[in-house]
Amino acid sequence: MFYDTGCYGKVDLGSVPAEVERRLASLPGEWLEYDAEGDAIVVRHIQPTSAPSLPTIAGELVRILSEIPAAQRAAIRGGDLFVHSDQAMQLVRLRVEPGGAVHVRWAHPDYAAAAKRPYASGGERLVDPRVQRLNGQVRFTARDAAAAVQEIQAVADGYEGLYPEGECRVERRGANAVQLDLVDVSLDVEVLVEHLGRVAQPGSLEGRVEVTSFADEAPERFARFVFEAGTTYIQRPELWASES
Numbered sequence: 001m002f003y004d005t006g007c008y009g010k011v012d013l014g015s016v017p018a019e020v021e022r023r024l025a026s027l028p029g030e031w032l033e034y035d036a037e038g039d040a041i042v043v044r045h046i047q048p049t050s051a052p053s054l055p056t057i058a059g060e061l062v063r064i065l066s067e068i069p070a071a072q073r074a075a076i077r078g079g080d081l082f083v084h085s086d087q088a089m090q091l092v093r094l095r096v097e098p099g100g101a102v103h104v105r106w107a108h109p110d111y112a113a114a115a116k117r118p119y120a121s122g123g124e125r126l127v128d129p130r131v132q133r134l135n136g137q138v139r140f141t142a143r144d145a146a147a148a149v150q151e152i153q154a155v156a157d158g159y160e161g162l163y164p165e166g167e168c169r170v171e172r173r174g175a176n177a178v179q180l181d182l183v184d185v186s187l188d189v190e191v192l193v194e195h196l197g198r199v200a201q202p203g204s205l206e207g208r209v210e211v212t213s214f215a216d217e218a219p220e221r222f223a224r225f226v227f228e229a230g231t232t233y234i235q236r237p238e239l240w241a242s243e244s
Contacts, residue, residue: 109237161186
């Protein structure tokens with residue numbers, strides 16, 4: 001799932017009696033509203049900025065649910081609302097279970113159980129390249145190791161991101177071996193992967209690079225690039241990894 005700043009999702013309320021529908025439709029709200037056609041709580045088209053999003057949305061969600069009489073709550077089918085908290089841009093999930101129970105969970109990105117799939121250039125929604133933060137280590141062999149070192153170093157040194165900081169070390173190790181170490185480097189990972197694929201001998205790429213953000217972007221756009229036997233894979237972090 002990939003969301004921009006704000007709130008996304010919906011909660012299916014199931015069949016609602018006409019008198020309850022009228023009450024729900026009349027409720028004031030900045031973020032949420034009742035959609036009678038879909039029998040659901042949905043996000044309004046115009047999103048405000050005057051109040052902190054998470055407490056406002058959580059309060060409106062509970063306010064709407066509280067209008068449903070106890071006898072009708074068993075019909076609630078449930079659903080999820082995803083909210084980006086205002087300060088650190090952490091993703092928060094407000095889950096309504098069938099029957100109306102509400103759970104609040106903060107995302108904790110984890111790669112331990114994350115699925116790995118082959119990477120295809122241009123097919124991923126990642127952190128804005130201007131604020132990408134790269135960390136990791138990659139090793140490979142090259143027909144001309146000195147030229148490979150020079151090319152990768154030039155890519156890192158010449159990249160015009162918004163945060164020109166961090167440390168990129170590209171070193172020749174032996175006759176044909178090259179090692180790349182990235183520590184909080186401002187660089188577009190897709191540009192780096194393109195150049196690595198050009199200078200590395202087939203089947204020689206090994207290592208990984210993690211992509212986060214200097215600008216507190218939400219974790220849905222984070223990624224880990226894994227290089228194994230020359231093949232490039234991508235992983236997305238599990239956001240709710242502790243769930244059974």
